[in-house]
Amino acid sequence: MNIGFLGTGLMGAPMAHQLQAAGHQVYAWNRTATKVDSLAATGIKPTATAIDTITAADRLIVLMLTDAAAIQSTLLTAEARAHLSGRTILQMGTIAPQESKAIATAVTAAGGSYLEAPVLGSIPEAKAGKLIVMVGSTPEQFDQWLPILKCFGPDPQLMGPVGAGSGVKLAMNQLIGTLTTAFSMSLGLVEQESIDIEKFMAIVRQSALYAPTFDKKLGRMCDRNFANPNFPTKHLLKDMNLFVQAAESFNAEVAQSVAHMAQKAVEQGLADQDYSAVFAAVNDQ
Numbered sequence: 530m531n532i533g534f535l536g537t538g539l540m541g542a543p544m545a546h547q548l549q550a551a552g553h554q555v556y557a558w559n560r561t562a563t564k565v566d567s568l569a570a571t572g573i574k575p576t577a578t579a580i581d582t583i584t585a586a587d588r589l590i591v592l593m594l595t596d597a598a599a600i601q602s603t604l605l606t607a608e609a610r611a612h613l614s615g616r617t618i619l620q621m622g623t624i625a626p627q628e629s630k631a632i633a634t635a636v637t638a639a640g641g642s643y644l645e646a647p648v649l650g651s652i653p654e655a656k657a658g659k660l661i662v663m664v665g666s667t668p669e670q671f672d673q674w675l676p677i678l679k680c681f682g683p684d685p686q687l688m689g690p691v692g693a694g695s696g697v698k699l700a701m702n703q704l705i706g707t708l709t710t711a712f713s714m715s716l717g718l719v720e721q722e723s724i725d726i727e728k729f730m731a732i733v734r735q736s737a738l739y740a741p742t743f744d745k746k747l748g749r750m751c752d753r754n755f756a757n758p759n760f761p762t763k764h765l766l767k768d769m770n771l772f773v774q775a776a777e778s779f780n781a782e783v784a785q786s787v788a789h790m791a792q793k794a795v796e797q798g799l800a801d802q803d804y805s806a807v808f809a810a811v812n813d814q
Contacts, residue, residue: 531556532677533586534593535579535603536622537565539759540648541593543655544621547680548591549573556585560599579603583612589677592620596767597628605635614640619674621646621681623702623764625771626692629665633691644670645691646678647698651759659683665694699775702768705742705760706787706804712743713790713808716750720812726751746805753809755802765804766791 534545534557541559545568549555555573558581559565565575576582583590583604594600603609604618618636620629620643633643644666654660662678662685664671671678671687678685688694719729730747733739749755755762769788773781793810794800 530554530589531585531587533582533590534558534573535582535590536593536595536599537568538593538595539652539761540655542568543652544591544593544648544660544681545573546571546656547658548677551680556582558582580608580612583609583616586616588615589617589619589674592618592622594622595764596622597624597632600624600632605632610635610639617642617644617670617674619644619646619677621648623647623698623768623771624695625699625775626695627775629695630692642670643691644674645694646681646685647694648681649698649701650682653759655681662686663688663694663697665689665691665696696775699768699772702765703772703784703787706765706769706791706807707783708740708742709746709805710787710790710807710811712740712746713750713805713811716747716808717812746803746808749803749805750808755799755806755809758801758803760804761801762791762794762804762806763800765807766795766800 531554532548534555537545537557537559545555545557549572556576557565557568557573558576558579569575576585592600594603613636618641620632629645636643646662646664649661658681660682662682664685664687675685688697719726733743766788769784769791772784773788790807790810794806797809799806799809
C-alpha cells in the first residue's frame with residue numbers, strides 16, 4: 530500500500546521506517562526538509578509538499594505532527610481538504626480530545642474518515658516497533674487498520690471512540706510530567722542534605738513508590754546532562770498545558786505546577802533538551 534506520512538521528527542522518522550519495513554511504500558513530508566530527505570536511503574520517498582504526500586497515498590495518511598495547529602495548517606487547508614475524500618487519516622500525535630474530535634468532524638465533512646492512535650514510548654520503542662498504541666475509533670475501523678497499527682506496537686488497544694485515545698495519552702503524559710517533577714523535588718532535597726544518593730535510591734527501589742522512570746532519569750539529573758532527548762522539555766510543556774485545558778471538571782493545580790516548572794526550564798534555555806530538565810527548574814540550576 531502507498532501510505533502518506535506527515536511529520537518525520539524524533540518519533541515520526543522511526544515510525545515511518547516501521548511501515549516501510551513492513552512492505553508498504555511510504556511517501557513522507559516534514560516542514561524541515563532535511564529531516565525527511567535523510568529517510569530516502571531506506572526507500573521512503575520524500576515529497577516536496579504535504580499535498581504531494583496526501584495525493585500519493587492510496588487510502589491512508591498518518592499524522593505525527595507537533596500539535597493541532599500544525600494539523601490544521603497542513604491537513605485542513607482548503608487545498609488539502611479537496612484531496613481527503615475516500616482517504617483515512619490516522620492521527621498519532623499528542624493532542625487534546627476536543628481537538629481530535631474537531632479534526633475528525635472536519636475530515637468527515639471532506640469525505641474522509643478519521644481515527645486516532647497516539648503512542649506511549651520513546652525513540653527506542655519506536656525503532657523496535659514496541660510502542661503502546663492507544664486507539665480511538667469505531668470497532669470496525671480498529672479491525673480494518675489493525676495490521677497497520679501493529680507495525681508500531683504488538684498489542685494496540687481500542688480505548689473507545691475518537692477522543693478516548695487522546696484522553697488516555699494525555700493522562701499518561703501527565704503522569705510522566707508529575708512523576709518526574711516529584712522525583713526532582715525529592716532528589717533535590719537529598720542532594721541539599723548531602724545524603725548518599727545510592728542509599729536513598731536503594732530505599733526507593735524497595736518501596737511501593739518506585740517507578741522505573743526514576744532510574745531512567747537519575748543519571749541525567751545528577752550530571753545535569755539533558756542533551757540528546759527522546760522527549761524534549763518543550764513537548765512536555767505543551768502536553769501539560771493540554772492536560773490542564775482538558776481537565777474541565779476537576780482541579781488540575783498539580784498539572785499546572787508541573788507546567789510551570791517546564792516553562793521555567795524552557796526559559797532557562799532547555800526547551801530542546803530532555804524533559805528531565807525540570808530538575809534544573811525545580812532546583813533552580
